[in-house]
Every structure is written in structure tokens, then in C-alpha cells.
Amino acid sequence: MLFRWFCLLLCVALCHPQPTTNHCTRDDGCDRQTALIEQALAMLQTMDGRLESMDRRLTTVEQRMEKTKESEADHTNGTRCRWSKDGRRSCYKVFVQRKTWSEARAYCQALYDGADLVSIETHAEDLFLVYMTQELQINYDHFHTSGRKDAGGAWIWLATGEPFGYTGWASGEPNNYKGNEDACAFVNNDLYKPTGDKRRNVYWNDVPNIDRHGFICEFH
Ligand SMILES: [Ca+2]
Ligand SMILES: [Ca+2]
Numbered sequence: 174m175l176f177r178w179f180c181l182l183l184c185v186a187l188c189h190p191q192p193t194t195n196h197c198t199r200d201d202g203c204d205r206q207t208a209l210i211e212q213a214l215a216m217l218q219t220m221d222g223r224l225e226s227m228d229r230r231l232t233t234v235e236q237r238m239e240k241t242k243e244s245e246a247d248h249t250n251g252t253r254c255r256w257s258k259d260g261r262r263s264c265y266k267v268f269v270q271r272k273t274w275s276e277a278r279a280y281c282q283a284l285y286d287g288a289d290l291v292s293i294e295t296h297a298e299d300l301f302l303v304y305m306t307q308e309l310q311i312n313y314d315h316f317h318t319s320g321r322k323d324a325g326g327a328w329i330w331l332a333t334g335e336p337f338g339y340t341g342w343a344s345g346e347p348n349n350y351k352g353n354e355d356a357c358a359f360v361n362n363d364l365y366k367p368t369g370d371k372r373r374n375v376y377w378n379d380v381p382n383i384d385r386h387g388f389i390c391e392f393h
Contacts, residue, residue, distance in 0.1 A: 253305045257297070262393060265291060265302065267311055269387040274356045277317040277388035278331075288392035289332035290319035293359065293377075299341045302389065306361045315380060317388035320357025322347075322379070328357060332391065340377070347379035354379035358386060 254264040272280060274290075281288045293299050306316075319332035328337040328347075337357075347354065358380045380386070 251309060253301075253308075255298070255301050257295070263298070264392050265305060266390045266392075267306060267309060267316065267387065268390070269311060271385035272317070272388060273385055274317050274321075274382035277386070278319070281388065281390035284390055285392045288390050290317055291359070291389040291391040292319045292330035292332045292335070293339070293341065294330070294333075294335070295339050296341070299339070299359075302359060303361065311361070311387075315358040315360055315378065315384075315386040317386050318357050318359050318377075319391075320377070321382070322355040322357075343376035343378055346377065349379060353381045356380050356382040356384075359389060 252264050252266045254262055256262050266284070268277075268280070278290050281290050291302070293302065319330050320328055320337065321331050322328055328340075329335065330337065341359075343360065347357070349355075356379065358378050360376050360378050
């Protein structure tokens with residue numbers, strides 16, 4: 174942008190009428206001066222076009238780098254890792270053994286130092302889990318997360334102590350079916366597509382914490 178302003182100012186300077194003492198005549202090469210100015214303008218236009226092209230290429234490279242960061246996968250032992258935009262690395266491991274919420278959390282916490290049930294704080298993280306379960310070809314439905322409803326009815330990620338910000342509830346959820354649904358499950362099938370949402374197979378459902386489901390552990 175600065176370069177374009179510079180070019181514009183240069184053009185104005187070149188094209189602006191010169192003081193009388195500098196005026197040329199046909200005899201002292203005025204045509205030649207005009208040709209040189211036109212040539213300089215043409216060169217500037219070409220350079221501007223090239224800069225725009227470089228801008229576009231740079232943007233594409235930056236977008237590719239961002240995408241690579243977001244989807245960086247560690248294929249060791251079924252674990253997948255990603256970098257969030259704030260530079261934080263999170264790793265996930267999916268389990269299909271059916272456990273209650275308490276059993277699943279204890280399993281995660283015993284797995285690695287600092288590991289816990291997953292907390293899904295962003296849409297990007299939500300999508301990553303979808304792609305991960307698809308990539309691992311896990312044909313399963315509900316997975317326990319660290320999301321729980323407190324006594325006041327507020328939803329909290331117990332692994333971090335933070336209240337829900339981003340949410341991916343399915344249409345009609347959380348519905349507290351039969352009055353005992355207090356755990357947030359990540360769901361990976363097409364049964365509850367969110368209304369008007371183009372996300373693929375991303376939605377959450379509140380379920381009883383004593384229900385046995387698969388679960389996803391998160392660690393850093
Ligand atoms: Ca997280
Ligand atoms: Ca429900």
C-alpha cells in the first residue's frame with residue numbers, strides 16, 4: 174500500500190507542470206521528455222501489477238501455513254495434535270470403550286500428566302475432533318467431554334474450570350431429557366444436525382453422566 178502511494182506521488186510530481194524556467198520546447202526535446210514520463214508510468218503500472226500478484230501469492234501461502242498448523246497430526250498411537258491460533262498445542266486421544274462420565278475422566282487423568290476429558294472451546298477445535306474421528310474411521314456416536322452442568326444450571330468445562338463460551342449444541346439440545354442430563358457429549362453422527370449450520374456432523378447433546386459412552390481425552 175505504501176508503495177502505491179509512493180508511485181502516485183511520483184506520478185503527480187512527474188506530470189505536474191514545471192516552473193517556467195524548466196519548460197521545454199519542441200526544439201529542446203519536449204517530446205522525448207513526454208515519452209520518458211510515459212515509459213516510467215508504464216513501468217510503475219507493471220510493478221504495481223507484479224506487487225499485487227505477489228500479495229495474492231503471499232496470502233495463499235499464509236493461508237496454507239495456517240491450515241497446516243491447524244491440522245498438524247501426530248499419528249503416533251492414535252493420538253492427534255493441533256496448534257490453536259494462540260500458539261497452544263493440544264493433543265487428543267479417542268476411546269470407544271463405554272464408560273460413565275466419572276470412569277472416563279479418571280481414565281483420562283491416569284493416562285498422561287495433565288490429561289483430562291476434552292474441553293471444546295472453539296469451533297476449530299470442534300471441527301478438528303470431527304475430522305479426527307472421521308480419519309480414524311471411528312463409527313461411534315456419543316463421547317464424554319469434560320462439560321458438566323453445575324447446580325445453578327450453568328455449563329462448565331470441568332477440566333479447565335471455564336464456563337462454556339463457544340457451543341455446538343444440536344438443534345433442540347440441551348433438552349435435559351427426563352430431567353437428569355447433566356453431561357455434555359460430543360456426537361459424531363447425522364442424527365442431530367444443527368439447524369442452518371453447515372458444519373459436518375458437529376453437535377453436542379446433554380446426556381446423563383451415568384450413561385456409558387466413548388470418551389475423548391485432551392492433553393498438552
Ligand atoms: Ca480444548
Ligand atoms: Ca439431551
